[in-house]
Amino acid sequence: MNYLPNNIKQIRTLKGLTQEQFAEDLKVSRSRISSYEENRAIPPIDFLIVLSDYFKIPIDILVKNDLSKTKDASFIEVGNKRVLFPITVDGANEDLIEIIPVEASAGYLRGYSDPEYIEHLNKIKLPFLPTGTHRAFPIKGDSMLPVKSGSYIVARFVEDVTNIKDGKTYIILTLNDGIVYKRVFNKIDEHKMLLLVSDNKKYDPYYVPIDEVLELWEFTCSINTQEYEEHELKISSIATMLTQLGVELKELEKTYK
Numbered sequence: 001m002n003y004l005p006n007n008i009k010q011i012r013t014l015k016g017l018t019q020e021q022f023a024e025d026l027k028v029s030r031s032r033i034s035s036y037e038e039n040r041a042i043p044p045i046d047f048l049i050v051l052s053d054y055f056k057i058p059i060d061i062l063v064k065n066d067l068s069k070t071k072d073a074s075f076i077e078v079g080n081k082r083v084l085f086p087i088t089v090d091g092a093n094e095d096l097i098e099i100i101p102v103e104a105s106a107g108y109l110r111g112y113s114d115p116e117y118i119e120h121l122n123k124i125k126l127p128f129l130p131t132g133t134h135r136a137f138p139i140k141g142d143s144m145l146p147v148k149s150g151s152y153i154v155a156r157f158v159e160d161v162t163n164i165k166d167g168k169t170y171i172i173l174t175l176n177d178g179i180v181y182k183r184v185f186n187k188i189d190e191h192k193m194l195l196l197v198s199d200n201k202k203y204d205p206y207y208v209p210i211d212e213v214l215e216l217w218e219f220t221c222s223i224n225t226q227e228y229e230e231h232e233l234k235i236s237s238i239a240t241m242l243t244q245l246g247v248e249l250k251e252l253e254k255t256y257k
Contacts, residue, residue, distance in 0.1 A: 005039040007067045011055050012037075026050060096123040097154065100179070102138040109178045109214075129220060132156040136223065137171045137179055143198035144169070144181050150225045153181055155217030161210065162188065165218075172196065173215035174208055184216075 012022045012033075019037075023030040028047075035041040043051070052059045061067075098121040100108050124136070136152045147153070155171045164170070164186045172180050172194070182196035193207040 002039075002063060003066045003068075004043070004063050005037050007062050007065075008033075008051065009037040010067050011057070026054065096125055097129070097134040097136055098123055099136045099152070100138060102140075102150070109173065126154065126221075129154070130156070134220060135171075135217060137181070137217070139181055143200045143203045145200045147181070147199075147222055148224060152223040152225070154220045154223065156220050158216040158218050161194075161213060161216050162186070164194070164216070169219040171215075171217040171219070172208070172213060173217075175212040175214060177208075 012019070015022075017025070019030045019033045023033045026033075032041075036043050036047075048059050048062070051062060055062070098118060100121065126134070134154055134156050136154045139147055139151045139153055140149050142149060153169075153171055158164070158170070164184055166185045167183055169181065170184045172182060172184065174180065180196065182198060185195040185197065187193045187195050187207070188210055191207065192210050194210060194213060195205055195207055197205040
């Protein structure tokens with residue numbers, strides 16, 4: 001299906017432009033814009049290129065994807081080729097977030113830059129989230145206890161990797177390891193790398209070259225899918241763990257500075 005006519009009108013409207021203003025920007029007649037939006041004419045390839053450059057959206061997204069549910073025109077450019085989809089909304093105009101299913105988490109490494117893959121992910125509504133583009137990622141293993149395997153981390157997309165806050169937790173999509181959830185320390189200036197640290201002291205910290213980091217998502221909240229055992233909820237145990245973690249992180253910072 002060709003979504004182009006509706007998409008042109010949708011993005012033009014989101015940018016607050018009349019047909020006259022839009023036509024003036026593109027140096028064409030208003031009637032030409034009207035004919036494209038009403039599907040009375042098909043834009044030639046050279047005009048599609050102009051549209052793509054103007055909207056900062058790839059041509060295939062303009063043509064093949066329904067952008068009618070986007071609520072703003074703040075498309076995020078990642079590198080030179082990829083565009084992170086803007087936040088989608090439901091019928092009540094409330095933000096929706098995509099969920100990466102456990103069984104398909106390995107496929108996210110192949111599909112993270114494919115608009116069609118992202119478009120077909122299940123979505124949920126979490127009205128308490130702060131502004132920004134969010135996704136929910138499944139967690140495997142016990143490296144980030146007390147976050148259990150099978151839980152989901154809801155995280156906000158970080159456009160600029162240099163904005164990392166040392167010691168905060170992030171979802172990192174890496175070229176070789178896929179999706180990982182770790183505490184992150186910025187070592188870009190010294191080593192052109194990020195230092196990833198597990199909360200579970202059984203796992204050693206390790207470096208990831210910055211050019212292998214494909215996406216970075218900052219922790220917003222977690223969703224547990226399993227009930228905690230009684231011993232896991234003992235305040236004394238949790239307090240001890242946090243104290244040990246604080247000491248370890250301070251030592252790590254000294255070691256890797």
